[in-house]
Amino acid sequence: MTTATQSKISIQNIRKTFQLKNEEFVALGGVDLDIADNEFVTVVGPSGCGKSTLMNILAGLEEPTSGTASVGGKTVSGPGPDRGVIFQQYALFPWLTVRKNVEFGLKVAKVPAAERRERTDYFIKMVGLEQFADALPKMLSGGMKQRCAIARAYAVNPSILLMDEPFGALDALTRVKLQEQLLETWSQEKRTVMFITHDVDEAVFLANRVVVMAARPGRIFDIIDVDLPYPRTEEVRLSPRFAELRNRVWHSVYHQETSTAGSYSPSSPTA
Amino acid sequence: MSLAPTPLDRPGAQPESVPEKTNRRAVAPSKRTKLVVLNVLSIVGGISIWWILSLNGFNFPTPGDVALKAVALWDAGILQKDIAQSLARVLTGFLLGSLVAIPVGFLMGWYTTARGLFEPWIQFFRTIPPLALLPLVLVLMGIGELPKVFVIFLAAFLACVISTYQGVVNVDKTLINAARVLGAKDLAIFVRVVVPASTPFILVGMRVGLGSSWATLVASELLAAPAGLGKRMQDAQLYYDLPTIFVGIVCIGILGLVMDRLLLLAETKLTGWQERR
Numbered sequence: 178m179t180t181a182t183q184s185k186i187s188i189q190n191i192r193k194t195f196q197l198k199n200e201e202f203v204a205l206g207g208v209d210l211d212i213a214d215n216e217f218v219t220v221v222g223p224s225g226c227g228k229s230t231l232m233n234i235l236a237g238l239e240e241p242t243s244g245t246a247s248v249g250g251k252t253v254s255g256p257g258p259d260r261g262v263i264f265q266q267y268a269l270f271p272w273l274t275v276r277k278n279v280e281f282g283l284k285v286a287k288v289p290a291a292e293r294r295e296r297t298d299y300f301i302k303m304v305g306l307e308q309f310a311d312a313l314p315k316m317l318s319g320g321m322k323q324r325c326a327i328a329r330a331y332a333v334n335p336s337i338l339l340m341d342e343p344f345g346a347l348d349a350l351t352r353v354k355l356q357e358q359l360l361e362t363w364s365q366e367k368r369t370v371m372f373i374t375h376d377v378d379e380a381v382f383l384a385n386r387v388v389v390m391a392a393r394p395g396r397i398f399d400i401i402d403v404d405l406p407y408p409r410t411e412e413v414r415l416s417p418r419f420a421e422l423r424n425r426v427w428h429s430v431y432h433q434e435t436s437t438a439g440s441y442s443p444s445s446p447t448a
Numbered sequence: 449m450s451l452a453p454t455p456l457d458r459p460g461a462q463p464e465s466v467p468e469k470t471n472r473r474a475v476a477p478s479k480r481t482k483l484v485v486l487n488v489l490s491i492v493g494g495i496s497i498w499w500i501l502s503l504n505g506f507n508f509p510t511p512g513d514v515a516l517k518a519v520a521l522w523d524a525g526i527l528q529k530d531i532a533q534s535l536a537r538v539l540t541g542f543l544l545g546s547l548v549a550i551p552v553g554f555l556m557g558w559y560t561t562a563r564g565l566f567e568p569w570i571q572f573f574r575t576i577p578p579l580a581l582l583p584l585v586l587v588l589m590g591i592g593e594l595p596k597v598f599v600i601f602l603a604a605f606l607a608c609v610i611s612t613y614q615g616v617v618n619v620d621k622t623l624i625n626a627a628r629v630l631g632a633k634d635l636a637i638f639v640r641v642v643v644p645a646s647t648p649f650i651l652v653g654m655r656v657g658l659g660s661s662w663a664t665l666v667a668s669e670l671l672a673a674p675a676g677l678g679k680r681m682q683d684a685q686l687y688y689d690l691p692t693i694f695v696g697i698v699c700i701g702i703l704g705l706v707m708d709r710l711l712l713l714a715e716t717k718l719t720g721w722q723e724r725r
Binding site for chain 1: 626627629631632641721723
């Protein structure tokens with residue numbers, strides 16, 4: 178079992194409820210999860226299972242009703258540059274060029290110009306946008322926008338990356354390409370990643386561990402270890418073991434009511 | 449608008465090409481030339497029709513008469529003075545109005561307290577045409593420049609403040625969150641996100657404000673103005689001096705158009721980053 182001291186992200190008994198007209202809506206009903214340093218964890222689940230809420234709590238954009246979330250041993254209170262967030266809608270500042278978008282967090286942190294320039298160039302190059310450094314977001318395709326957002330998140334040197342369905346708005350081909358690029362980036366610049374998706378293939382392809390959530394109330398339904406080797410090539414994607422894991426995750430996501438519930442409990446062994 | 453293909457990420461295509469930019473540039477000039485030609489044709493045609501009508505029994509001065517009258521007024525030193533006076537009133541009122549409206553709009557959009565305090569008054573005065581306040585303003589401020597500039601100020605302020613406020617309220621929440629997770633605090637979010645994001649709204653408000661400033665100007669000059677385009681037209685009315693009235697109308701039209709174009713130019717410069725569909 179992963180102990181609290183080893184884990185980078187520690188989520189302890191988090192509940193999040195919303196008061197609707199007459200009833201209480203339980204978005205998250207007691208979630209426990211530990212993520213180890215430099216681990217890549219994907220979270221899948223049906224809509225309404227609270228996966229985005231869980232991420233927002235870690236990002237500090239929402240507060241849990243009860244329970245604590247801590248990152249690197251520090252309890253989360255409010256957003257901060259130690260936790261990079263990548264949004265599905267890219268959230269690039271449309272009035273800033275690619276370079277200025279990537280530079281944004283460094284400027285806010287008052288990093289000296291020379292260092293800023295160097296870091297910005299490095300991360301723009303890392304995501305392969307050097308030819309578009311001075312282009313405005315409106316000139317970029319969806320995939321390029323998301324690569325710019327990834328560079329922007331990396332630029333402030335966060336210890337963890339939280340990604341909320343970052344490739345959800347992209348076409349299937351672009352998505353596969355960006356998945357491979359993301360893993361390449363991640364192998365160069367290791368970070369702890371929590372990646373939310375509704376795409377089972379994506380979840381298995383990227384992760385060390387796949388967390389499957391269930392709705393009403395939002396909870397962790399299952400955790401599946403992915404024992405596929407990195408780098409994950411096309412070969413891995415077409416391997417029988419990938420298909421096997423994918424089927425397992427698929428079953429867990431789409432047949433939650435029929436499968437043996439409670440196959441996961443917080444105390445079960447994890448990576 | 450643009451038929452340029454949207455850039456697509458293809459696994460094979462590298463580097464990703466962005467054909468949109470070049471295509472738009474290639475298409476635009478011919479389309480623009482066509483528009484300009486049509487504009488000129490329309491203006492020339494319109495003036496011709498005016499001319500023909502006025503020569504065929506309509507009680508209008510011909511465009512020629514109007515032009516001659518304009519030259520005569522200019523030579524007498526009257527037209528410049530009128531234009532200068534009117535322009536000074538409109539610009540003072542409009543610039544002051546916008547200048548006050550922008551911070552008030554920002555305050556209203558950003559702080560609930562400010563919104564709660566300002567909103568009832570702005571909503572109330574918005575429903576009153578500024579000119580309807582003129583009698584009151586005249587009683588309180590006399591018949592000098594002040595009441596005229598004040599009603600123009602009010603017209604510009606009301607148009608711009610609502611629009612600025614809307615701009616701030618409509619700033620995409622995701623952009624604010626994106627700035628927060630990058631470490632930006634309130635002040636940085638305001639300066640680096642809220643202000644640029646609401647610029648398009650402010651400029652639209654300023655253009656609307658400019659329009660209502662002009663509309664308010666002429667009426668405000670009805671009242672004991674020593675000079676001004678509106679005042680000149682009023683006097684001309686007494687003497688059935690139609691050419692002078694036409695000169696006034698044309699001048700107001702042209703000046704309004706020029707100022708609107710200047711604002712439009714500022715808009716394209718400042719908000720060219722917007723994705724237009």
